[in-house]
Amino acid sequence: MAYIITRLCVDCKDTACADVCPVECIYEYKGDDKSWPNQLYINPDECIDCTNCEPACPWRAIFEEDEVPGLFGPDTELNYKMAENAGDFEVATIQKGAAPTEDQIAGNFAKYDYEP
Ligand code: SF4
Numbered sequence: 001m002a003y004i005i006t007r008l009c010v011d012c013k014d015t016a017c018a019d020v021c022p023v024e025c026i027y028e029y030k031g032d033d034k035s036w037p038n039q040l041y042i043n044p045d046e047c048i049d050c051t052n053c054e055p056a057c058p059w060r061a062i063f064e065e066d067e068v069p070g071l072f073g074p075d076t077e078l079n080y081k082m083a084e085n086a087g088d089f090e091v092a093t094i095q096k097g098a099a100p101t102e103d104q105i106a107g108n109f110a111k112y113d114y115e116p
């Protein structure tokens, strides 16, 4: 089991998750394939289930694998696909951003038809 980053992370400029990960298993894509969404990814093979990242994510984009909402199912596959293409990824650089407002978080949920 592992934690998974979903599309709720897309275009996020914060890396609060990576800042609290004790094993540096949260990555950013560094390749040329534009089909990879602009988000961070957890390498499920390296995640030790410490739980730190889930509450640290201001956009509530991280879920335990068993609890990923159904409409984000493909995102679980993307995190695993990241592990298969690890050579195109680097450990995420920490770059702190401003915390989103509740309205911004709700707007991001609505963008993906997600109702927690
Ligand atoms: S659960 Fe822990 S080890 Fe796994 S990605 Fe999150 S912070 Fe890293």
Ligand code: SF4
Binding pocket: 005, 008, 009, 010, 012, 013, 014, 015, 016, 017, 018, 039, 040, 056, 057, 058, 059, 060, 061, 062
């Ligand atoms: S803290 Fe959340 S939204 Fe920010 S980079 Fe990590 S997973 Fe994405």
